[in-house]
Amino acid sequence: MKKPEEYIIEHPDFVYSWGNRILHWIRALVVTGLIITGFYLAHPFILSEGSTDKLLYGKWAMWHFILGFVLISSGLLRIYLFFFGPDSNGELRSLRDVFSLKSWLVALKSYFFFGELRKIGLYGPLQFFTYFIITLLVITASLTGLILYVHVYHQGIGGLLYDSMRVVEAWFGGLASVRFIHHITMWGFLVFIPIHIYMVIWSAIRFKHAALDVMFTGYDYHLKKEQLESQSEEKDKK
Helix, strand or coil, X not given: CCCCEEEEECXXXXXXXXXXXXXXXXXXXXXXXXXXXXXXXXXXXXXXXXXXXXXXXXXXXXXXXXXXXXXXXXXXXHHHHHHHXXXXXXXXXXXHHHCCHHHHHHHHHHHCCXXXXXXXXXXXXXXXXXXXXHHHHHHHHHHXXXXXXXXXXXXXXXXXXXHHHHHHHHHHCCHHHXXXXXXXXXXXXXXXHHHHHHXXXXXXXXXXXXXXXXXXXXXXXXXXXXXXXXXXXXXXXX
């Protein structure tokens, strides 16, 4: 008689170090703050139209700049950890799936409930590619933000970066284009965030693993199908 299949808990894997987990939540909070303050700077919704009170606007701008520099510093640290951190081995192994057509086919089929997701590293090919695009989005937002910053503050770090940022400004097609691209990056984050949250929940249900709490605990609990000898024997006796 064929043995039944059931899901049982497999030994958990420690996949994310405390550094990556902390950086994940720092960036999540920072991006949320940048979106809120960015909306205000583009359309001041607290001050009445024609108001001459610029102090409140300046405070919002100050927090936007502070959060922007936190995003840049945390992003640079995250790139360093990708190559040299304690989780780098698993993350770098994911590159093999990205350049494998078979891995892409297996991953895409699994999302349509055909088979299971198999991955060599921490991320599947679609997941890795998405995170790579988000990294480019962060870099673009940071560069365009710095360009806008040096046009307001001409001393300190603004003065230090002024000449180099003017060169990058020309690459983007001028200050008007920089401002437009900076706004587009915000909408990119607004599109990504709900999709990311949805896919985390969906993946936890679909692939039976701890996608929801892995960024809190660092552990990824997998469930696997296994033939249970004892249950099979009991049914045979009946």
